[in-house]
Amino acid sequence: MTPNADNADKYRVKSLDHALDVVEALGHGGRDGLAVTEVATAVGMSKSSAYSILQTLLRRGFVASHGSGPTRRYRLGLSFAYLGDQVTSQTGLREVAMPYLEELTRVAGLTSRLAIFDEGYAVAIGRIDGPGTIRIAPFLGRRELPHATAIGKAMLATLGDDEVRAIIEPIGLLARGPNTIVDIDTLLRDLHRTAERGYAVDDEEDTAGVVCIGASVHDRTATCVGAISVTALKHEMRADAAAEIGALVRRYADSITTELGGR
Amino acid sequence: MTPNADNADKYRVKSLDHALDVVEALGHGGRDGLAVTEVATAVGMSKSSAYSILQTLLRRGFVASHGSGPTRRYRLGLSFAYLGDQVTSQTGLREVAMPYLEELTRVAGLTSRLAIFDEGYAVAIGRIDGPGTIRIAPFLGRRELPHATAIGKAMLATLGDDEVRAIIEPIGLLARGPNTIVDIDTLLRDLHRTAERGYAVDDEEDTAGVVCIGASVHDRTATCVGAISVTALKHEMRADAAAEIGALVRRYADSITTELGGR
DNA sequence: AACCCCGTTTGGTGATACCGAACAAGATCT
DNA sequence: AGATCTTGTTCGGTATCACCAAACGGGGTT
Numbered sequence: 058m059t060p061n062a063d064n065a066d067k068y069r070v071k072s073l074d075h076a077l078d079v080v081e082a083l084g085h086g087g088r089d090g091l092a093v094t095e096v097a098t099a100v101g102m103s104k105s106s107a108y109s110i111l112q113t114l115l116r117r118g119f120v121a122s123h124g125s126g127p128t129r130r131y132r133l134g135l136s137f138a139y140l141g142d143q144v145t146s147q148t149g150l151r152e153v154a155m156p157y158l159e160e161l162t163r164v165a166g167l168t169s170r171l172a173i174f175d176e177g178y179a180v181a182i183g184r185i186d187g188p189g190t191i192r193i194a195p196f197l198g199r200r201e202l203p204h205a206t207a208i209g210k211a212m213l214a215t216l217g218d219d220e221v222r223a224i225i226e227p228i229g230l231l232a233r234g235p236n237t238i239v240d241i242d243t244l245l246r247d248l249h250r251t252a253e254r255g256y257a258v259d260d261e262e263d264t265a266g267v268v269c270i271g272a273s274v275h276d277r278t279a280t281c282v283g284a285i286s287v288t289a290l291k292h293e294m295r296a297d298a299a300a301e302i303g304a305l306v307r308r309y310a311d312s313i314t315t316e317l318g319g320r
Numbered sequence: 321m322t323p324n325a326d327n328a329d330k331y332r333v334k335s336l337d338h339a340l341d342v343v344e345a346l347g348h349g350g351r352d353g354l355a356v357t358e359v360a361t362a363v364g365m366s367k368s369s370a371y372s373i374l375q376t377l378l379r380r381g382f383v384a385s386h387g388s389g390p391t392r393r394y395r396l397g398l399s400f401a402y403l404g405d406q407v408t409s410q411t412g413l414r415e416v417a418m419p420y421l422e423e424l425t426r427v428a429g430l431t432s433r434l435a436i437f438d439e440g441y442a443v444a445i446g447r448i449d450g451p452g453t454i455r456i457a458p459f460l461g462r463r464e465l466p467h468a469t470a471i472g473k474a475m476l477a478t479l480g481d482d483e484v485r486a487i488i489e490p491i492g493l494l495a496r497g498p499n500t501i502v503d504i505d506t507l508l509r510d511l512h513r514t515a516e517r518g519y520a521v522d523d524e525e526d527t528a529g530v531v532c533i534g535a536s537v538h539d540r541t542a543t544c545v546g547a548i549s550v551t552a553l554k555h556e557m558r559a560d561a562a563a564e565i566g567a568l569v570r571r572y573a574d575s576i577t578t579e580l581g582g583r
Numbered sequence: 584a585a586c587c588c589c590g591t592t593t594g595g596t597g598a599t600a601c602c603g604a605a606c607a608a609g610a611t612c613t
Numbered sequence: 614a615g616a617t618c619t620t621g622t623t624c625g626g627t628a629t630c631a632c633c634a635a636a637c638g639g640g641g642t643t
Contacts (some may be wrong), residue, residue, distance in 0.1 A: 068375035070600070072631055073339045077380050084403045088410055093590060103633050108591070110631095112331035117340050121438075127589045133407045135443050139461025140347045141404015144396045155449060159422055170553055175384075180398050186418060198402025275643055314630090333631070337599055356621060362602050371622070390620045400596090471595050 059229040075102060076110050076264065083120060090123070091134030099260055121196045144184040148173060150283055154274065156315045158185045158285060161309045165302060167287040174283070175200065179209035182283075197276040205233045207259035207271030208286040213244075214251035215273050215281040221248065236261045256303035256310075257284075270303050272310035275319040282317070284306045285310050330544035335445050338365060339373050346383060346396045353395030368399070404461065408445040411436060413546055417537065417576045421448045421548060424572045428565060430550040435471040437546070438463065440487040445546075451465075467507055468496045470522035470534035471549040474506075478512035478536050478544040484508065499524045519566035529554045533566050533575035538582040545580070 065151040078100040083091060091099070097107040112133050121134040145151050154171045162169045162185040171183035178200035197239060203209030213221050223240065230239045238244045251257040259269040271286030289304055294302065330559040340361040354362070360370040374394050377383040384397040399524055408414050417434045425432045434446035441463035466472030467488060476484050485504065493502045501507045512554060514520040522532040534549030557565065 061488055067360075068372045069379070070334060070335055070339065070372050071598090072335045072600080073373060073376045075631090076333065076336045076339070077377075077382065080403070081554060084406050088412075099591095104590080105592080105634085106632050109331045109333050110336060113333045113336050113339075116332070117337070118469070119340065125590090126638095130592065132410065133403060135445075135461045135463075137400060137403045137461070138443070139404070139459065140343070140396060140400040141402070141407070142460035143347050143399060144400045144404075147395065149351075152449070156451065159426075159448070163422075163426075165401045175398055180401070182401060185422065186415070187420070197405035198398045198400070200398075212448065244551045278395055334629090335631080338600090357619090367599050367621085368603085368623080388609095388621090389607090391623065430610080 075100065075106070076114070078102075079114070079128075079134070082166050083131060084289060086132055087313060088132075088180055090130035090131050094130065124268070145197070148182060148283075150274070150313075150317070151183050153316050154204050154283070154285065155183055155185075157309050157313050158183060161282050161285070161287065161306070164186050165305060167289050167293075167302075169285060169287045170208065171210075171285050172201075174203075174212055174281075177203060179203050179206055179212065179284070182311055187288075202228065202231060202233060202263070204228075204230055205259065205263040206286075207257045207269035208284045209271075210248060210251055210257035210259065211231070211271035211273045211284040211286070212281050214248040214257060215275070218245055221245065234261045234264045234265050234267075238262060254303065255307040257286075258299060260301065268294050268299075270299065270306050272303075272307040273308050274317070275314045276320040280320060282319075283312070325431070336397060338363065338369070339377070341365075342377070343375050343382070348395060349395055351395075353393035354520040359394065359453060381424050381473075401490075405464075408460070411445060411546075413537070413576075413580070414446050416550065416579050417546070418446055418448075419445060420572050420576050423449075424550065424569065425450055427566060428550050430552050430556075430565075432548060432550045433471065434548050435475075435545075435546055435574070437475055439467075440466060440491055442466050442469055442475065442547070444471070450551075465491065465494060465496060465526065467491075467493055467550075468522065468526040470499050470520045471530035471547045472534075473511060473514055473520035473522065473532035474536045474547040475544050475551070477520060479539070481508055484511065496526045497524045497530075498528050501525060517566065518570040520564060521539070521566070531562075532556050533562065533569050535570040535579070537573050538577045538583040542582060545582075 068131050079096055082096055082099040093108055093111065094104055096111065097104045111120060115122060118134045118136045120131050122131045123131055124130055143233045150173065151171065158169045158171055166187060168187040169185050170181045172179045172181045180200055181197050184197060195210060199208060203213055226242065230241065230244065232239050238247060256270055256272045261268065266293055269288045271284050273284045276282045285306065287302060342359055345359055345362040351417050352581055356371055357367055358375065359374065363370065374383060378385060381397045381399045385392055385394045386536055405494045414434065414542050421432045421434055429450060432448050433444045435442045435444045441461055441572055444460050447460060464472060486503065493504065493507065495502050499571040501510060503507045519535045524531060530551060532549050532551045533549050536544045539545045548569065550565060
């Protein structure tokens with residue numbers, strides 16, 4: 058028995074893993090949720106197993122359901138809203154930064170975001186939507202590539218070359234947009250320029266047609282604890298406006314840093 | 321065997337229930353998280369079981385850990401930030417309402433919130449913090465009593481008396497603050513007045529020293545889909561200011577309703 | 584009205600979740 | 614600095630239970 062024994066199952070609770078599959082499936086399920094059979098096929102398990110898992114999550118408020126009988130559908134419940142808020146609030150950074158983000162969005166007229174580092178990736182923990190009708194980069198909590206985003210490069214630029222290499226090495230320089238930097242030396246040069254001028258620029262490096270400008274935030278020990286950024290469509294931001302916006306973003310980042318007692 | 325057979329275990333995945341206990345414990349764990357033993361005692365299970373659950377959640381990004389050896393501590397991971405954002409975004413209401421909330425907070429100088437109905441309770445799904453240093457009612461996703469909050473009463477006031485009774489009956493009129501309405505007839509009178517003037521007032525009914533003013537939001541079928549509110553300390557809001565703020569909140573709620581094509 | 588589809592229920596069994604106890608490695612105290 | 618205590622981590626066995634296949638029943642659709 059135990060034919061291959063990857064050792065990957067050590068301290069793994071299989072049924073919990075299955076339940077997490079269900080949760081993630083529901084997370085991608087969209088507005089009207091998923092039916093039991095859809096969940097079962099999505100995670101590759103039997104209908105009745107999916108049913109039991111859904112019932113358990115339902116009783117605990119982790120999923121909600123509407124409809125009954127053959128029209129019944131399940132989606133994630135409000136418990137996740139509560140826990141997600143707890144997580145993003147646990148970083149005291151968010152409480153301090155959000156008022157500045159609101160002002161930045163109002164002044165610049167652009168969607169702004171707040172992100173932290175998580176195992177080498179940039180993860181947004183706060184967002185203020187701009188007046189535009191289209192929603193750009195709307196996700197919180199999703200890992201984003203550090204070398205392809207303004208928010209990631211702003212944070213990388215605060216580190217030494219060897220630290221950057223150590224972070225990038227396991228992730229790799231994947232091409233995401235038309236201008237993604239896929240060469241480590243080019244990236245390091247870009248980061249040096251970023252450090253000099255005080256703000257990072259993502260010019261269609263992550264998504265075609267989208268430009269971002271970001272700047273880092275520091276705590277009282279002068280270490281980088283996060284970054285803020287604004288996002289715009291390419292045609293909204295002309296080349297000469299970038300420097301102006303960059304200075305603005307940098308100014309707000311510095312204000313947050315100051316309130317944290319940092320730099 | 322099966323000595324009492326409550327029938328409560330039907331379609332219950334016990335190990336998943338245990339894992340949810342762990343998640344909730346971590347949710348209340350605060351900034352620096354919980355140690356394995358703390359988790360085990362909090363949920364009432366063995367150390368090794370808690371360890372396996374934590375390891376499984378860790379590998380999936382649902383918890384994060386820092387430290388190692390005897391100083392290792394666990395807290396909820398950023399997956400919850402992502403899923404929580406998904407949940408609150410699934411209600412299209414949030415995307416429409418948040419820009420108005422931002423403006424309302426700026427104009428009124430007070431923390432404002434957006435809430436929906438969830439099985440008779442009011443649940444906040446969006447928030448813009450005001451300039452004050454103290455954080456009032458900061459939670460998202462937590463169920464709040466409908467009869468004791470401005471946001472809840474604003475929604476109740478859009479219903480008929482019998483519907484209100486049907487909602488209140490299973491919940492009860494629990495006393496929360498100094499002025500909580502604990503009598504159903506008094507509540508109904510308050511709701512009638514709320515409907516007439518267009519905004520609800522919570523004058524220390526939920527929390528001592530805190531007053532809230534809320535107004536309901538409607539969709540194109542004229543049914544109430546949620547409510548917004550502002551929160552202030554009692555000494556910040558004089559009696560004559562309430563009517564002014566009430567009209568303001570009501571105006572912003574109407575703007576959201578209009579953008580939804582409603583009323 | 585008949586068909587079909589899908590949510591719900593049931594029962595059995597092989598896998599496994601849980602526990603108790605031992606091991607190891609920092610932290611704390613003297 | 615050394616001893617001791619506390620706490621995270623590992624391991625093995627067994628009663629439990631998570632999973633599946635198949636059957637049931639009720640809406641929705643044609």
